Every structure is written in C-alpha cells, then in structure tokens.
Amino acid sequence: MKRSPASFAAFVAVVSLAPFGAGCDRRPALVPASADSTAAGVDSFTVHARQALDAWDAGDDATAATASARVTREALEARPNAPWPERARGVLDSLGIGAEVTGNDRATVVNLFSRMRGEGDSWPWLFWREGGAVRSQALEARGWQLSDLAARGMTEASEPTDSAQIAVLWNRRVGAGGQPQLTVWRHATGGRWDLVQTLGPDSLGGVGSGEFEGDDTTTTLTTRTFRTTPYFDECGTCPHVFQERLFDWGPGGFTRIGTHPVPSPYSTFTAFVNALIANDRTAAIEQVVDPSLVDFARKFEWNVPSKGRWRVAPATDESAIEMVFFRGQKDAFRVTFEARDGDWVIAGFEPTSRAVE
Secondary structure, three states: OOOOHHHHHHHHHHHHHOOOOOOOOOOOOOOOOOOOHHHHHHHHHHHHOOOOOOOOHHHOHHHHHHHHHHHHHHHHHHHHOOHHHHHHHHHHHHHOOOEEEEEEEEEEEEEEEEEOOOOOOOOOEEEEEEEOEEEEEEEEOOOEEEEEEEEEEEOOOEEEEEEEEEEEEEEEEEEEEEEEEEEEEEEEEEEEEEEEEEEEEHHHOOOOEEEEEEOOOOOOOEEEEEEEOEOOOOOOOOOOOEEEEEEEEEEEEEEEEEEEEEEHHHHHHHHHHHHHHHHOHHHOOOOEEOOOHHHHHHHHOOHHHHHOOEOOOOOOOOOOOOEEEEEOOOEEEEEEEEEOOOOOOEEEEEEEOOOOO
C-alpha cells in the first residue's frame, strides 16, 4: 500500500517524536517539538524512512536494510535514555519494517527482513554507545534468526572498554527445526567489533534451542539440543533424545564445561534398543526394572535391526509413562515406564495393535 507524500511525512514526524515505552500500546503519540532535542532532525528521519520503505517495496532488500538501520540509529539518538530494544522495535513496527530485536541498553541487535518475503534473507545490525554517540555496524550473520544477546566489559555509561565482548545467539533453520549458532564479537580499535568466535551445531549439539544466563562477569550459555537417533525415524514434532550443554564465557570466548542427557521415557527406550542391537547386556539392564525384560525383548528380536526401524505412535509426548512404538511395517508394542533415581526405566511391554496409527 502506497502512502501519499503528505500523509507519510506527517506519519513519520509523529513516529520519530513518539516515546515508545515498553507497554503493549505502540500507537504513535504526537508530542510538542520542545520535548525532543532532535526535532530539527525530523526531515532527515523522514527522508531515510522513505528511502527504506521504497527500497523494501522495490525488492532491493540490501539497500532497504541499510536505510532501515540508519532510521533505527536516528531513533535511538533521538531518545538515547529510552529502553533501546523497545524504542527500536516500536519505531520499526510503526513503519511496517520487519525486524527481530534483542539486547539491552548496552548493546542491541536488530535483524531486518522483508515482510513481503518472510522466507528470504535477513540483515543484522549491532547498535551500541561510544564516545557519547550511538554507533552501528552490520554483522556477518545474514539469513539467521535472532535469539538472544549478552554483553560484557562495558562501563557504567554503557560504553565498551578494551576487553568488551558481545555474544549473539542465533537460530539457523534446517529441515528438522532450528540449530543454535553462536557468534562472539570483540571491541577493536577504530570503533568496530571483530568476530572472534563462531560455534555451530558440532559444538552446540544439533537441533534445539539455547539461552544466556548470569551477569557481566559470570555469563553462561546453555543449549538443549538433539541429533538423529540410530534405528529410529523421528519427525519434527516427534519426541527426541535431548542433551544439555553448558558453556562458560571466558576471555577467550565460550568453552564447554559440561554435557548431560535430559532424562525422559523416550530417551530410555532408545537407549534400550541401541544396547540390545549392540549386544551390550549391561547397558540394556540399566534401562529396565527387571533384567528378565532383556531376554523378553530378545524373543521379540528387538536386537535385530533388519526387522525395521522404530517410530513412536503419532501425538505421543516424550515424557509419557506409557507409549506405543511401531517397528517396520507390522509390529507394534505398548511400553510402560516408571521413575527411578531422577531417570526413567522400562517397567514392561507387550505386543499391541497398530490401530492407533
């Protein structure tokens, strides 16, 4: 929808002067020009906003993203003491510009994209304070979704010191879901940020999610991810075997300090089947209430992979204490579980009908 020049200029003037708090009501509110020391810059804001919208409409997304980043920086400069994520999000939403926003008043990342081409590329920009001004820099992480941000080494005035770093957690879309991706940027001479670390699925664990925790000196990253389970077919919404990985943020970047499986009945069953196929009786016994269940499973040839791949019945939750598993084209088994020492063990199983499929 095209706006007339007059209505657009009035609209942008209202937007550029609006306070945009953290509340749900983001409708622009006109305030007196004296309320904003940058009122004289409205013309610049209007021009850059018009350039951004025209470029998005024309499909020149790279140019549009650069112009949108300029608009965002001007909006932050207009009210530098306003909450940055809310300010940036409010202005871009009001202009109809697609963006993901995360961060705080020390550093904010805005990931710009076309609302008309939602499955297309994206352009992330970092905003921070330095030398009493708002600065911005394009980041080398195009096409990823924005998840979380953490900053360290900032002064009380929220400006970077020589040891300042910014960590950004992303999500890269793949067939089975999203893979966490981590980038760490270090403040360098000349007022820029240099990429010093990148961690992908090999380090973070595969498909899943992650989050930062802690403060400026004790920040950690926790990911909860899964990989393909041998001998099992798993859909995107099916149960999975999750692992949690914990990373500590030190001067040299993030280092993994721990990994542990996330207990679930589904995880126990997959471990039992894999132990049977590997002929590891000790590992199989650890997954059951009674060792006799190992021999019972072998009578059903659960240790024979050629009988077919396993999959859980539709709409089954990974934490259900009773599950139906299909094997190959014909077999189905109802399996029950019980809790033990913070984990799950198999209490019993029996053949059943595949009518639930």
